[in-house]
Amino acid sequence: MIELDSLKPKYHQKILEISLTTEQTQFSTSPIAFLADKTIGIDHHVIKIANDVVGFFKLDRYFAEQNDFVPVRSLGLKTFVIDPAFQGQGIGQRAVNALPAYIKKHYPKFNTIYLTVNCKNEAAKHCYIKGGFIDSGELYYGGPVGPQHILYQDLSSSRF
Template sequence: MIQLKAYTPSYQKHIEAYQLLEEHQRFTELPTVCVQKAKDDSQRFSVLTISDEQLVTFFSLSVGDAVQMYTENSNAILLRSFSTDSNYQGRGYAKQSLMALPFYLEKHFPNITEIILLVNCLNHPAIKLYQACGFKDTTQRIRGIKGEQMVYSRKMVHKIEGGS
């Protein structure tokens, strides 16, 4: 069973031990970099997926200007720098994390109605994963320093349908 947890300094050793294959580093940032950026940005939050007291996946969430570049929805949040520690790849942790994310958002960011993410057009495994987890291609494309990025969106369905 996994748990999504907000970063606290007590997780720093886990962050420093996190490993990414070099081929994956071309598509995402290391958690150490993301945690530092979050310290300097009050609208950026680091989230860890913990399983059996081990850090298995990591991502950042951003609100405000960072997400408004990709949507007109003022209640959207940007999922960024999503990765799985190379020691835990292929065990389903990425999918479990993404499927748990709406519940985490409901608790910690209750006004959020949409999740936005960017994925490199060449990162086919990630595209397949995001689609399997309910993300849809908006057809918007962004040229970035790491190549062309596709903008994906997942609506928080329970909120759109009138639930709370």
């Protein structure tokens, strides 16, 4: 079973043991950079299976203020990473499916979640779409590795 949790010191070593591929680091960030990020408004979280950390992600509480394509009361999903040793097992999609309920519980004032995913990263886009995100049909051009699809998910539904 997938469990999402806020980052705690006891998870740091497990995060550092995640070894990303070169392709993953071009679209995301290294475990060291993830742990080192102290940006105000960015909250760090882990993805666990049976108490084992298999991934991590960030939620940006100021994403709407920094991006004109994002409405108010929207969180930003960033740096969503699954350990390569656990990829191909549906873990990413199950973690994405768990996000709405997790966000509604821990971030109740937000009603939408947004993310950008690089146009070259079709596997990640497919995972997000299968997990309930909708492609806005627009592109974001401020990414470091080229244009990105803008995806979102409405959290106001009572199904979460």
